Amino acid sequence: MAAGKEIDRLAEDKLRLKNWKRWGPYLSERQWGTVREDYSEDGSCWDYFSHDQSRSRAYRWGEDGILGITDRQARLCFALGLWNGKDPILKERLYGLTGPEGNHGEDCKECYYYLDSTPTHSYMRALYKYPQNEFPYAKLTGENRGRGFHDLEYELEDTGAFDENRYWDVYAEYAKHSPDDVLCKITVHNRGPEEATLHLLPTLWYRNTWIWGCTHEGCTMKPKIKKTGEDSVKCTHETLETFTWAVDKGPDGRLPELLFTENETNSVKLFGVETYTPYVKDAFHRYIIEGEEDAVNPKGIGTKVAAHYVLKVKPGKQATVCCRLFRDDQAEDDVPTFGVAGFETILQQRKEEAESFYKTMCSKLNSQQYLVAKQAYGGLLWSKQFYHYIVKDWLQGDPEQPAPPPSRKAGRNSDWRHLFNRDVISMPDKWEYPWYASWDLAFHMVAFVKIDPEFAKNQLLLFLREWYMHPNGQIPAYEFAFGDVNPPVHAWAVRRVFKMTGKRGYRDRLFLARCFQKLVLNFTWWVNRKDPDGKNLFAGGFLGLDNIGVFDRSKPLPHGGQLYQADGTAWMAFFCAEMLDMALELALTDPTYEDMASKFFEHFVAIADAMNQAGSGLGLWDKEDGFYYDQLTVDGVTTPMRIRSMVGLVPLFACLVLNSSRLEKLEGFTKRLNWFIKNRADVAQNISYMEMSEDCVGDPAVEKLLAIPKREQLEKVLKYMLDEEEFLSPYGIRSMSKVHHDKPFVLKMDSEEYRVEYTPGESNTFLFGGNSNWRGPIWLPVNYLIIESLERYDYFYGESLKVECPTGSGNVMRLKSVAQELARRLSRLFVADKTGKRPCHGESERYRTDPHWKDLVLFYEYFHGDTGRGCGASHQTGWTALVANCLDRLTH
The missing domain is CATH 2.70.98 (Beta-galactosidase; Chain A, domain 5)
Known part of the structure; x- marks a missing residue:
């Protein structure tokens, strides 16, 4: 079959028999205006190397061009x-x-x-x-x-x-x-x-x-x-x-x-x-x-x-x-x-071999779904880029060029001198973001793994290598600030890629073990740097959600305040759960991993307990509203930031079903686990571990759920999330509840007023450059994590847990059906309706009816919370390519 030709080429490349990937679309679409090319005194990269100069000025670290190719260096x-x-x-x-x-x-x-x-x-x-x-x-x-x-x-x-x-x-x-x-x-x-x-x-x-x-x-x-x-x-x-x-x-x-x-x-x-x-x-x-x-x-x-x-x-x-x-x-x-x-x-x-390859990979999709999936994968592959940045040389300057200003040595990325990047890397968008972002890349690989599992594994490993990862264990964020903090989703991507690269018993355990060892260092960095008070409540900073909160979380808070973040804390519980699952998997063939499994289990329990201690003044669960909120502490006074946003939905991600058939093979871990539950009932009461599955969906081995929200908390959060007047859009889950359109959140501190309102499209502030907005639009990556989480909850609860979807509709369904409904809504952003309209293209008549435009699809950075119109970078196919994963779910 023609599809087999491409599969053969992938195999030849993997075995290094033939270097099929030597040439590719690795040329950037914008090298000018990047941090790498900026040798200015004040770090104003846009001004230092402009588009007008680019036709006349040689680049130092890369090249750009229109629809071009280059070799891997x-x-x-x-x-x-x-x-x-x-x-x-x-x-x-x-x-x-x-x-x-x-x-x-x-x-x-x-x-x-x-x-x-x-x-x-x-x-x-x-x-x-x-x-x-x-x-x-x-x-x-x-x-x-x-x-x-x-x-x-x-x-x-x-x-x-x-x-x-x-x-x-x-x-x-x-x-x-x-x-x-x-x-x-x-x-x-x-x-x-x-x-x-x-x-x-x-x-x-x-x-x-x-x-x-x-x-x-x-x-x-x-x-x-x-x-x-x-x-x-x-x-x-x-x-x-x-x-x-x-x-x-x-x-x-x-x-x-x-x-x-x-x-x-x-x-x-x-x-x-x-x-x-x-x-x-x-x-x-x-x-x-x-x-x-x-x-x-x-x-x-x-x-x-x-x-x-x-x-x-x-x-x-x-x-x-x-x-x-x-x-x-x-x-x-x-x-x-x-x-x-x-x-x-x-x-x-x-061309025929390419068509046959994708017809095989997307065999269950209809013609419209196939068109979207194929272009999503096409964009994902075209967004590979040769990325070159050696921070030590950039800081010091080149021997045969004028020396950089003295301020550079203590400025941007000056504590990342070890970083040596000269690789082909999956970019978010080769024009607007022609530099990697580590949390973006994790999502890219979960989409990538279906068509090129070897590339997905190698990219995840690359960011854990010693010339990328900081000696202190931090994974580099992005070139504007490698030391900034992205959500810790790398472990999740590693586990997902591991499981998607083969049937049980035929998976790449060496890949899993190599990643696990380095991720332990990254986890330790998080604990040491982002839980300064040792309360298991994390203040992660930026965390990739840009302007979602009241303050710029990358900077010190007003009045010396301390923000305990519901998303930061939940991301760490999520990290724990993923590390626990990896440790259990590796312990099946190497008992030394059982100790690590115990460590991550106990740390998860501690974080979940801290989040759920309602009424203690420390917990992030609000009994009154039935939602998770950030807590702001100033001069010993703690105030809940009652903003219903993605911050309060992230705790849903931290869930793991523990299968007794696997635990039976891990005697040491199971013994320590049972001792902990028996002797630390004070902690266990605040998590869902003690819950037993009433309906195991045909698998009697499924017994226990490890999750932050207990069942009643989960149901309360889902009620908000599936309410069309709150989070649920015709096109997925909004990043902020629509309730804040008429009821903005306002915080007054002395003479200053801080305000957050529902903004479904582009940002109405210039926080983080104004080109990103988490105050209402729909984002594919977190929507995808919601879908996966619902599927895990359903695997545990089965028929015993059903919810209204949408809230108040009387339409009751189990959680796996809710997950499929969300996948369907997200897919509607790109799949043409009966009139030819794709919501991602807004009201453009040209994209709806013109024969030379109507089959073209743009995969934007994020989408208008009410209309589905694409916003931000128009070619952020990286994590938006996850729509292909959503389309797969519609065929199951």
Whole structure:
């Protein structure tokens, strides 16, 4: 079967028989404006390296481009250059607003879509929509700057750039003939009513590693791209084999002009300083748009080359351009030639194999569900990126460059000098978030594991390695502040990936053991740093939920206050439960893990007890409301922060069903467990461990539930969560109750007032840059954890626990049905209804009815709590790809 071809490639790559993943979509979509490229004194990365500078200035730590590919170390890069004849600049990278420019933070202002990719990237396809009229750079910037918090963002569609269909659909399609032979087909469609001309520049270049004086790149010689014929160039690099790049004739039967320059900064333009070469990074822009014929090297040599095609396409028609990058020692008779007999045959074959692979993986989905799932997986795979950041070198500066300001040595990330990142990593979004976020990545891998379990395991292990994890046990958060605190979901992802990579008895126990050992260090860091009073009530800080609370939880609280966090504490109980389950699993073959299982059991009980001590002044359970709240202590006075938000739902995540058939095999652990329950009844009364299952769903071995909420507490929280006037939206669970729309939470301290209200869409504050909001919208990751938790509760309670869903509807169902209902609501964000509308696209008529738009799906960062409209980063397919997991549940 064709599906087996991709599975075979995955196996060959895993066994290192063939390096199928060497080339992939690892090129960032935005390297400018990142922390890595920021050498400013005040850390203003957006200003230090701007979009306008990016066409003329060489990057230090990476590269970017449109729908591009590169090798796993981003040495040799390929991407598209475009010019419609009217733009002021050559289109070589995506445009967007910086944080200060947007009314809701940074935001990409382009239309592009990831349509397909296999896990080995043996086949990939993506689409970029390019206006035929002048790209409205100034209009986008000016209009968004003038809009306030309560206004919608002004998008490219709103400018009229696509009116009368005056735009190009540019498809980039890649197929691998072999691991080091990559075929590329670029197809441009003129969607407009008149003949139009497009300058197309497939571009190949080497990342600049030669001017900094660094030693970690493994090379000392400058690479070279040299013309070897009218249709080919030879590429030589010290640590990469020699490659040939060949280009085909254009639709007019003529070969393109090959343009050469260096990937060097135009120092004259930017800094008024001469450089050693007149041939610099922006040469193609100057040659084509500004008519500077001497901007390119006439000798046909450099570190950057482009094939310049001028395509005249009639309305409604298309034009195709092909090129190929292959290693020179490929057998000559095995290299496909351009045309139907070679190139097209391989391209079609890989496309069919990709289709067959996904048809097998998603065999139970209907056509609409399949379209969504395939694009979700496609986006997940296209969002891999080569990420390079060596903090020690960044802090000290490079030997052959000006030294960074002295303030840098004690500034951002200065206590992460051990961190050495040079890997292909799953990104949240390669434009808005072209840097990893550790808690995002954990969710990515739970979606990834179905299509590429080996990649999922390796990514989770990577973040626990000594050159990532801090010596004190902290997992790096994200490049703006590696020391910030993300929710501890890594253990959960490890356990889920372990269980999803095979049937019981055939799973990767070595992977589980390796992760467990390092996660113990991470758990210890949490206990030592985030429970300073030893009360088992945690003040985790930021915890990834951005602006959900009254205060910025990354900063000291007003009046020296102490915030005991319901979510922070519950996340730690969740962490305990996951570690306990892993320890029990490992103890089945190694009894030494039984001691660790006992440790995590007792710590879980202590945390759950602390959370549930209502009335003691310490507990986070509010008997009056029947909900979990943060507690603020100032000068010895404790006040519950009665905000009904995701903070109070996180305690539901911390639940684990203990199976007696497994416990019977662990005599030592079971003995200590029974002793603890008998002798610590004072603690056990505040958790659900003593509850026994009345209905074991056909499995008599299921006996006990370890969870924070006891049954009556669970039912009270679920009543809020499933109330459509509170948390339950037509599209999932809101991050904050709708009740705060009319009844905002207000806290007065001295003359200051702190206020939180239900905000279903974009943020109405600039906390955390204004580009993220947890005060009402729907977020896929926490919704997915809710679904999983409900399934675990149902496994224990079975038919004995049923609830109304929605609350007050009279529609009573057991919890696994509630979980499925939530999966269905989340899926509705993306699956088109009978009118063609996908709520994620808001009220856009174009996405609903236009044949060239209606099958395109965007996987946003989060979604409007009432309408389902996508908000935030439009390509955060990482954790939003969890919708594919939800779709699977609808077929069970």
